[in-house]
Amino acid sequence: MSESQNAAINPFETALKQLDEAAKLINLDKGLHEVLAHPKRVLTVSLPVKMDNGEIKVFTGYRSQHNDARGPYKGGIRYHPQVTIDEVKALSMWMTWKCAIADIPYGGGKGGIICNPKEMSVGELERLTRRYAYAIADIIGPRTDIPAPDVYTGGREMAWIMDTYSALKGNYVQPEIITGKPLAVGGSLGRNEATGRGLSFTVREAAKKLKVNMKNTTVAVQGFGNAGQFASQLVEELGATVIAASDSQGGVYNKNGINVASLRKHKEKTRAVGGFSGTKSITNEELLELDCTILIPAALENQITAKNAGNIKAKIVAEAANGPTTPEADDVLYKNKILVIPDVLANGGGVTVSYFEWLQNLRRDYWTEDEVNQRLDKNVTKAFLDVYETHEKYGVNMRKASTVLAVNRVVEAIKIRGLWP
Ligand code: NAD
Numbered sequence: 001m002s003e004s005q006n007a008a009i010n011p012f013e014t015a016l017k018q019l020d021e022a023a024k025l026i027n028l029d030k031g032l033h034e035v036l037a038h039p040k041r042v043l044t045v046s047l048p049v050k051m052d053n054g055e056i057k058v059f060t061g062y063r064s065q066h067n068d069a070r071g072p073y074k075g076g077i078r079y080h081p082q083v084t085i086d087e088v089k090a091l092s093m094w095m096t097w098k099c100a101i102a103d104i105p106y107g108g109g110k111g112g113i114i115c116n117p118k119e120m121s122v123g124e125l126e127r128l129t130r131r132y133a134y135a136i137a138d139i140i141g142p143r144t145d146i147p148a149p150d151v152y153t154g155g156r157e158m159a160w161i162m163d164t165y166s167a168l169k170g171n172y173v174q175p176e177i178i179t180g181k182p183l184a185v186g187g188s189l190g191r192n193e194a195t196g197r198g199l200s201f202t203v204r205e206a207a208k209k210l211k212v213n214m215k216n217t218t219v220a221v222q223g224f225g226n227a228g229q230f231a232s233q234l235v236e237e238l239g240a241t242v243i244a245a246s247d248s249q250g251g252v253y254n255k256n257g258i259n260v261a262s263l264r265k266h267k268e269k270t271r272a273v274g275g276f277s278g279t280k281s282i283t284n285e286e287l288l289e290l291d292c293t294i295l296i297p298a299a300l301e302n303q304i305t306a307k308n309a310g311n312i313k314a315k316i317v318a319e320a321a322n323g324p325t326t327p328e329a330d331d332v333l334y335k336n337k338i339l340v341i342p343d344v345l346a347n348g349g350g351v352t353v354s355y356f357e358w359l360q361n362l363r364r365d366y367w368t369e370d371e372v373n374q375r376l377d378k379n380v381t382k383a384f385l386d387v388y389e390t391h392e393k394y395g396v397n398m399r400k401a402s403t404v405l406a407v408n409r410v411v412e413a414i415k416i417r418g419l420w421p
Helices: 011-026 030-037 085-101 122-136 155-168 194-209 226-237 260-270 284-288 327-335 349-363 369-394 398-417
Strands: 041-050 056-067 073-080 108-114 145-149 218-222 241-247 250-253 280-282 294-297 316-318 339-341
Touching (some): 011 030, 011 085, 011 398, 030 398, 056 073, 056 122, 073 085, 073 155, 085 349, 085 398, 108 122, 122 155, 145 155, 145 349, 194 226, 194 294, 194 339, 194 369, 218 226, 218 284, 226 241, 241 260, 250 284, 327 339, 339 398
Parallel strands (some): 073 108, 073 145, 218 294, 316 339
Antiparallel strands (some): 250 280
């Protein structure tokens, strides 16, 4: 799925603006503000790859390591034609905040390669991935920087990276170098569902705060992909009624409810939600403005904007997608007393189970799915309550509260460790 940033918006400038706002709220020391405004290291690598036609093509890749005050850098690797160094830098800063909010002992990192995986063969992708792993091998490591999947990468690429790294660094298997692996090579149970499951826990806690009974809630989901499908299924298990869902081709709606398991089967068979029996079709724009209790944007960035924010009727917006709400829209939603559970909190279940995977790898001791889910619940619930408390304490929206909480935690670690050399 394309996650390209809106060309007009430089994501690193957005990230810096968010940091400025948080710094102002907490009266952050100027020097420490400067430290956080700069990634510690950004590596650019050239990746020569032999293509299937025999020609050599050189790709460009990046790895940005933003901050490791609280633990090793952590963050995904993205394959996309529109990857830029500023996007990777911004994403690495957001990972620092996301890990701090989840209170897991990681800092923030991110990687990316400028390429179009849709136009490459499996062989070309494998050679590119192994070349990238080789090129960044000296700055990543099980105790220094642990990558993961992101846009257009998954278990397959993670396994290639693990294999390459293991061969290069001692020639023994080191699953703890990367997360998001297939189960057969050290992946964790519950990882596929983790983002949706974590999101459902944040929704449950938000409903409690707003004194809304989950059984009386209705839900609309934009983007019925990995995150959206599991989020739908899990809020349904909590008692909610899903009334609308969509994908890139449009959406379906039934005010009396849609059975999520059946819709998933339909989507698997026809590759789209459209045409699902008992529903009428709606556009993605209409879905966002539906009369419902909970809106879950789980597709692309910049979906809720100054233009449509005033028409949003949901009481809770839970962001499965990264960056679905623009800053102007955020202000409108806050004014209209809509509780936004921001991406860094709502989709933090993914990185939390990545952390569990790493713990299991380090000890070669594997947990049951129940154990993973219970720990995830405990962790995500605490993260939600911490952000909510910060939101009340500072009188700011949940997104600003998330950054404030994260910056405070990272700064505390920097101060305690001190500056050396
Ligand atoms: P995915 O590719 O599995 O699903 C995306 C879905 O969005 C697809 O069904 C696609 O058809 C739909 N879509 C595309 N364009 C659309 C449009 N214009 N309107 C409505 N729907 C559209 O991707 P995913 O893994 O579910 O990721 C979705 C979002 O969640 C991304 O922003 C991603 O960064 C974020 N996220 C995902 C995870 C995860 O673990 N999967 C973790 C953190 C964040």
